[in-house]
Structure formats: structure tokens, C-alpha cells
Amino acid sequence: MPNLIEEMFAWWNEAMRTPELLTAENFARFYTADGRLIVNGNLRATGPAALASHYAAIAARCEEVAMVLPVEEGFATADRAFVHCRTHVVAEGKQAAEEAMAYAVVEDGRIALLRVVSLSV
Numbered sequence: 001m002p003n004l005i006e007e008m009f010a011w012w013n014e015a016m017r018t019p020e021l022l023t024a025e026n027f028a029r030f031y032t033a034d035g036r037l038i039v040n041g042n043l044r045a046t047g048p049a050a051l052a053s054h055y056a057a058i059a060a061r062c063e064e065v066a067m068v069l070p071v072e073e074g075f076a077t078a079d080r081a082f083v084h085c086r087t088h089v090v091a092e093g094k095q096a097a098e099e100a101m102a103y104a105v106v107e108d109g110r111i112a113l114l115r116v117v118s119l120s121v
Helices: 004-017 024-028 046-063
Strands: 030-041 041-047 064-067 073-076 080-091 094-105 109-119
Touching: 004 046, 004 064, 004 073, 004 080, 004 094, 004 109, 024 030, 024 046, 030 046, 041 046
Parallel strands: 030 109
Antiparallel strands: 030 041, 064 080, 073 080, 080 094, 094 109
């Protein structure tokens, strides 16, 4: 079964390099109308427009940001997906990396909730 988180990350990597792709319409391909992003216990965005805004702000402050693909580990069912992944970032000329575990609740083929727990490595 395809992993919706991995599919979204593949698109996300391209969009973070090409910020004009960070639109509500493009996020709506992957997220429900009220899809939520929660990172380390904090609600970061609800809905495609807020997701686009959230990630556009990240793209604006980073020279590079990408999910390392393929992910370390992942699996999916019809209504859930999980990944263990890494992120590569360059901001203000400094490289950084994060390791994360993320799971998604999937409704009708789109993400209703993406919960991420990450740490700098």
C-alpha cells in the first residue's frame, strides 16, 4: 500500500525548492479541508491554506530544506501511515539535521492529521 506521508514528502521537497508550488490547492491534494499538522505537541496549521502559509515561511528562512528520501522506515494501511525520517536544512549558512517519527490519520485518501515528533541530531 502506498505511504501517503512519503508521497507528500516527495512533492514537498520539490515545493520547498520552488516556493510558488506552496499553495492551498496543492496542499489540498494531500490534506483534508481541516487537516492538522502537529509538531512536538504544538498545532502548527489547520487546513491547506494554513499549511501553505506555514511552509512558505519555512522556505523563506531556509536556503535548503528537504526530507531525506527514501525514509528510514515506513508503513501504511488504508487509514494510517507512519514514517521514521530525517530532514536536512541549511539556514543562515549553517547546516542542521533532524530526525523524526510521524504518523498520519488518513481519511478518503488524504491526511486528516499529521503528528510529528522531531529532534535535532
